[in-house]
Every structure is written in structure tokens, then in C-alpha cells.
Amino acid sequence: MKKITLLSSILIALCCSLSHGQGIGYGFKLGANVSQINSFSFDIVNTAGDTPREAFDILENSNLGFAITFFAEIPISERLAFQPEFMFSSQGNKFEGLRYEYLQLPLALKVNLNKFFINLGPQAGLKVSAFEQSDDFKSFEFSGFGGLGYQFTDNIFAEVRYTIGFSEVFEDDAVIELPKFISGSNETNVDNVLTNLSGKNSYVTISIGYRL
Numbered sequence: 001m002k003k004i005t006l007l008s009s010i011l012i013a014l015c016c017s018l019s020h021g022q023g024i025g026y027g028f029k030l031g032a033n034v035s036q037i038n039s040f041s042f043d044i045v046n047t048a049g050d051t052p053r054e055a056f057d058i059l060e061n062s063n064l065g066f067a068i069t070f071f072a073e074i075p076i077s078e079r080l081a082f083q084p085e086f087m088f089s090s091q092g093n094k095f096e097g098l099r100y101e102y103l104q105l106p107l108a109l110k111v112n113l114n115k116f117f118i119n120l121g122p123q124a125g126l127k128v129s130a131f132e133q134s135d136d137f138k139s140f141e142f143s144g145f146g147g148l149g150y151q152f153t154d155n156i157f158a159e160v161r162y163t164i165g166f167s168e169v170f171e172d173d174a175v176i177e178l179p180k181f182i183s184g185s186n187e188t189n190v191d192n193v194l195t196n197l198s199g200k201n202s203y204v205t206i207s208i209g210y211r212l
Contacts, residue, residue: 026072028209030069037199045192063094069209071083084107085106100130118146120145122143146161148161165201
């Protein structure tokens with residue numbers, strides 16, 4: 001909670017300082033995330049000493065989530081702008097134990113090309129999903145992104161953005177429990193966990209935005 005408060009305070013202070021500038025625009029975006037843990041590797045271990053269960057597709061399948069973003073657009077020149085953003089983003093894989101949420105702080109350089117625009121830059125993230133995940137997932141992540149958009153009107157636009165993580169998602173000693181098999185009314189092949197986990201975030205965001 002302290003980390004969330006600190007990040008929010010930094011954003012508020014940044015927005016307040018920017019509000020004294022001229023020609024600054026503000027807006028928001030709503031979108032869908034298609035996310036997958038990149039370079040994902042793991043071992044399956046049965047803690048009771050039985051034969052570990054086989055890996056199943058949902059462990060590595062991509063996840064469909066959502067993203068909500070607020071942004072400021074600060075003109076640098078006729079075609080260039082600096083665009084700091086504050087985003088809530090659901091990420092991870094389809095398996096419930098590998099899904100999580102972040103508060104992200106993208107810092108974009110935006111290039112306007114008539115109706116089209118591109119943006120790219122670095123991004124820092126703070127994991128805010130369930131507290132019980134804290135022992136398995138790192139709290140902070142760093143990534144980079146690039147996107148292409150189209151301006152339909154002065155206010156409405158669409159954007160596609162790809163984000164690739166640079167930092168490890170999992171803690172070194174992460175252990176994530178796998179679901180149990182059910183055979184009739186009996187649970188079988190229980191006590192399976194994922195260990196030796198490694199991977200980095202990656203996702204595509206498709207969004208519709210409105211500039212105030």
C-alpha cells in the first residue's frame with residue numbers, strides 16, 4: 001500500500017506541475033490486453049513424492065485482460081510530444097495462478113504523422129494484485145513499448161501497442177500450486193507445484209482513447 005501511495009503521489013505532483021504549461025492536453029484510454037509471459041520456463045514437482053502431473057496448455061496460453069489509462073500530452077514541437085501515462089493493466093498467462101495486475105507508468109515520445117502517430121518509450125510497473133502473490137512475483141518491473149495509432153477526430157483515436165518486459169517476473173524461490181485432478185468424487189494426483197519459474201512480461205494492448 002505504501003508503494004501504491006508513493007507512485008500515486010508522484011503522478012499527482014507531476015500532473016500538478018505540468019498543469020502550469022501551455023497547450024497541454026489530457027485524456028484517457030480503454031483497451032484490451034493480450035498478454036503472455038515471454039521466455040516462460042518452469043518445472044513441475046509433486047511435493048508428496050508422487051509422479052508429477054503433465055504440463056497442460058492453459059499454463060502457457062495467452063490471457064485476455066483489460067487496461068485503463070490516463071495521460072497528459074505535452075507538446076515539444078509541431079510533430080513531437082512527451083506523453084506520461086498512468087495505467088492499470090491486467091497481465092500474465094491464462095492459468096489463474098499466473099495472472100496478476102500492475103499499475104504502470106509509461107513515458108512516451110509521441111510522433112504525429114498527420115492522422116497517424118507512433119509512440120515509444122520506457123515503462124515502470126508496480127504489481128498490485130493479490131497480496132498472497134507477493135512471495136512468488138516481484139513487486140516492480142521495467143519494460144519498453146512501441147505503438148501505432150490513428151486519429152479519427154480531434155478527440156477520438158485508436159492505438160495498438162506492444163510492450164516487452166526487461167525484468168524477471170518471478171521471485172527466485174517462487175512456488176505456485178497447480179489445480180488438483182478430480183476423478184469422480186475423489187481428488188487424485190494432488191500436491192503438484194510449479195518451481196524454478198522464469199519469464200518476462202509481454203503483451204499487446206488495443207485501445208480506444210478520448211482526448212479532452
